Amino acid sequence: MTLTELKYIVAVARERHFGRAAEACFVSQPTLSVAIRKLEEELGVVLFERGGAEVGITPIGLRIVSQAQKVLEESANLREIARQGHDPLEGPLRVGIIYTVGPYLLPYLVPEQIRHTPQMPLLLQENYTTRLLELLRQGEIDCAIVALPLPETGFAQCPLFDEPFFVALPHHHPWANEKQIDSRRLKDETMLLLGAGHCFRDQVLEVCPELSRFSASSEGIQRTFEGSSLETIRHMVAAGIGITVLPASALGVQGAESRLLKFVPFKPPVPDRRVVLVWRKSFPRLAAIEALTRSVRRCKLPGVSMLEEAVEAAA
Secondary structure, eight states: OOHHHHHHHHHHHHHSSSSHHHOOOOHHHHHHHHHHHHHHHHHSOOOOOOOOSSOEEHHHHHHHHHHHHHHHHHHHHHHHHHTTTTOOOOSEEEEEETTTTHHHHHHHHHHHHHOOOOOSSSEEEEEEEHHHHHHTTTSSSSEEEEEOOOOOOOOOOEEEEEEEEEEETTSSTTTOSSSBBOGGGGSSSSSSEEOOOOOHHHHHHOTTHHHHHHSSGGGGTTEEESSHHHHHHHHHHHSSSSEEEEGGGGOOOOTTTTGGEEEEEOOOSSEEEEEEEEEEEOOOOOOHHHHHHHHHHHOOTOOOOOEEEEEEEEE
């Protein structure tokens, strides 16, 4: 049994497909399949149900994959502990970040990090919250910048900032000159939303639950459209196709469409979100987490309230 074989079974469990798992591990599919067969023979159990369009995991396979994830995490920690013996800020920090925060925070964060801890380059990966938490659990990344609420994860976390939501309108919209907008009025408009999988979509639907009914019904398709990114949606709003809700950090992005948009605050209670940094409780480079947190809090993100809670070692 080798760490490489454990990495392969974790990848297959994640991808539910041998081909995609092989690509993720940068090996050929036959190489991966032979290694997994060898491990199954060594253990005397079948880990995966083969033959369907999607690979299934046997009950015993679930338990073994779960343990394999822990072994891989602990093996990664060995290297981190050795590095920490020299300097916990020396070497890359692998950071995940959600799609609706990355484009707005990273242009501020990366220069700050380079300025203050150039010896700790950030290896960045954008993805959905659920995927980032999975990668974090598997030790593929060291920490992640995500928005609350989170499922029960068992990770350590530290709050970074709060930001309110705004209604984004075409400049000619009847609401464009209003001081505040009641969230209940959104249900009467053509709303542009992010697609399923984005946590910000769920937060917007919490602001106006009626939109869930529209987006789930055949009639609602005429009233609710889905985009792949907030920037795509911004351009669609500027073109007059509909309206949307944006976090405050997204308002400062300058572009040709900016003069065609109006951003109006909500009436109290103003919906908002809290962005946090999460990491494995076993992650040994706490000083690196603290350095990243300080860099985020030095960022001059427009419209957000930076939080100053200290990073504490997990019990």
